[in-house]
Amino acid sequence: MGADPKKLPLWLAGACAGAFLLLAAVFALNVVGDAPPRDEIPKLNPDYADTATARKVRKEMTFDGAPCSSCHEGVDALQGDPKEKGVFHEAIEIKHGRNQHCFNCHNRKQPADFSDFDGSPIKLAKVEMLCAKCHGTHYRDWLSGAHGRRSGHWDAAKGGPKQTVCIACHNPHWPVFKAMTAAPAPHVNPRTRKAAGDGHGGH
Amino acid sequence: MTNALKDYLFFVGRCARETIHGDWRYFLWMTALTAVALLGLNAYAKQFVIGLSVTGMSDQVSWGLYIANFTFLVGMAAAAVMLVVPVYIYKDETLHDVVILGELLAVAVIIMCLLFVTVDLGRPDRFWHMIPGIGKFNWPISMLSWDVIVLNVYLVLNAHICGYLVYMVYLKRKPAPLWYIPFVFTAIVWAFSIHTVTAFLYVGLGGRPYWNSAIIAPRFLASAFTAGPGFLILTLQIIRRVTKYRIDDKALLMLRSIVQVSMIINVFLLFCELFKEFYTDSAHVASAKYLFFGLHGHYGLVPWIWTAMVLDLVALVLLMLPQSKSLKYLNLACGLAIVGIWIEKGMGLIIPAFVPSPLGEMVEYFPTLNEWLICAGIWAFGMLLYTLFLKMTIPVLTGDLTPTSPAPAD
């Protein structure tokens, strides 16, 4: 090889050593650059992880904070449509399917209680018995755990589950869930998304 | 025994000394390869520090360019066997002189494969968890554990065959059949196994309909036996131009017929797969649709795969024509076939299986510059290794390096 195998052209040494030194400079100056930075992802809103039920359940029947007895006293059964009677209850919007009559649920004689089929009172503490009047299958499912939220312990030995009562989630006057705002959508790898020019996974 | 080992190591040392001798072309070539390899090393250093987030991969597309290259290269490694089969099974001596060169390529390529897997690992520091005995090797359940075994054994088999045969040439001794024939035949079966096992890696996943197809393994083999010998056709011509090693045109033409047949089978199997996907047109066609026509406004792989299709078809036509008996056309055909298969079997096989994701998410994958650099680095390193292997063995094969030949002048 070559005229003189002991010798190599000088330019070769320059080229090879120069290439490596140039490369060292490329690395030192990080000419290639780093990967694009991550997206800013806002901090979690603690509400997203809040385990509170959709509604608050009161311990006592009140209206605007006042007990029922402050207006309804005496033993005479209430008559007629309460909405036509005064300035208080008309604000309540009833969208409970075909059940549009107050005294289907509320007790005429004891306004702080609810009413069973025969007019006997159902206490607020046992409100599920009121709903069970019509929603038997849901009551059955609620008892077995297939319907409604449970918290606490799945393990009976550790104390068992805490059931949540119907009205902790459903507004009795408007039981269907109202629309809610979804928590934010997932973020995908920004490198993938930037190149794709597309906002999100999914389509 | 120790003496024999000492002699052998002395021989390896002498061969190794050959690598620091060469003309300006050799050193320029080595410098270029080293430079690209270093670019890759630098990119990998960044990935090692930051994490795989410097790649374009995501939870949806969890494998990318690394595994695509790995898959392609397993095929290249397996293809060395296509030179061995005619020589040792059919006693056809046409390819006898190039068998060693093919097996050296296999060794270099398997090392590249292992590197591609390594750079894909999230915890390369825990590689020892895979070593049987001290780690916990999920064999025979995990297909990946099979792959680790077959690749490493294939590496050792080929390294042994090359080392032994070249050593015998050096000593001018006739190789003892016991020391290589069993290994050669094992290696033949093994070459099929590395490719089949790698295919099974994908085929075995029921949750990815794009891969869950029995035809994948035969497709793998067919494309491997196209790309591998095709690569050798090109390499051998370079070798005979820059070294004194004589390689007959006959050998190249024999490789041509291998490439020709493999390419026909490859394209046919591809056609079968496409027919099944698109004619059935079931929900499982989504990945193939994404690959070929785009899906839900995402077209990332469409230009790639159609490039591959055109390259494959042109290569096929060229190989069928008698014109490709002239090296000029043959080289063109091989070049086109290699690039075509690299796309089709790399990106084209790996990425669509992830798009759409099992949950229907459309997250595309685009390799980052850092990823490309790491891949280029590994390719350069592999070529560097192959050049070194050739540099070490060719003087022995040409008879320039013998136990009695003088040490090269300094």
Place this chain on the structure above:
Amino acid sequence: MSEERKPDAAGGEISRRAFLAAAAAAAVTATAAALAPMKDIADLPSLEEFLRKHYKELTPEDKKAILARIAEQVKTKYGVTPNVTDLPPLDGVEFGYALNIGRCVGCRKCVFACVDENNQSRNPEIQYIRVLEMKKGSIDVETSNTSYEGEVPKKDSYYMPVQCHQCRKAPCVKACPVEATWQEPDGVVVIDYNWCIGCRYCMAACPYGARRFNFEAPQLSAEEVNPEMGYLSNRPRPKGVVEKCHFCLHRTRAGKYPACVEVCPTGSRKFGNLLDPDSEISNILRNKRVYVLKEEVGTLPRFYYYFDI
């Protein structure tokens, strides 16, 4: 090689040895420069972590020492004293999960309660639960949208949250080359975060897209840390390993409900012991219309979808 050697235009020759020395020196310089980013590495494993054995091979003493060490690391990093436990599976318990597909409204509160409970990385973002907004009339996930925003539920859609299904025939467990993921006696598929090599084969194997990879070291701030931690569940994970839903093992093995069950505003999420015929989950499987996602893949999930009758 010998034939056409260029006459030196620039003139000058150099001895081969000198050339090799110069080229090698320059190459070493370039290599050192190439490796320079390594000096910024912040999360090299300690020797103990590097050599730590597989979870199943740890003795009780090993575990005690490791839990104490994790507690110490959390204290140093986040300034919070955690309660790191490794609760054993309960006898006679096999966990099962059911989700009422007719009730879910797609609010994604489960996603964030899970992140909050399980110390997932906030950025890059890791979430175990994906909520699919499905077109009514289809159970093909390809019709789904995971990036919906705003008011839910939308009229023409129903919602199908997906998380790890804890399959009885788990493809991920089969895939793992190092047994870093396995099924516990109570049916939960867990991951040893100190054994996973990060090859992501399990992610390719999972038909439910349930597995997540730590592409970077997880980021969460001190005030976001949940100090109730389990070794196989929500302790801080290192970079480069896979994680996923584990049914909140640190809670459920103590008899509690998973975080996603407790947060669901519509009570769509149900959890319990499959082996107890009186549990709510057994009741649902017995009495409701139940299906599993991608039944055709044959993974036999312990995660069921149901609707009311």
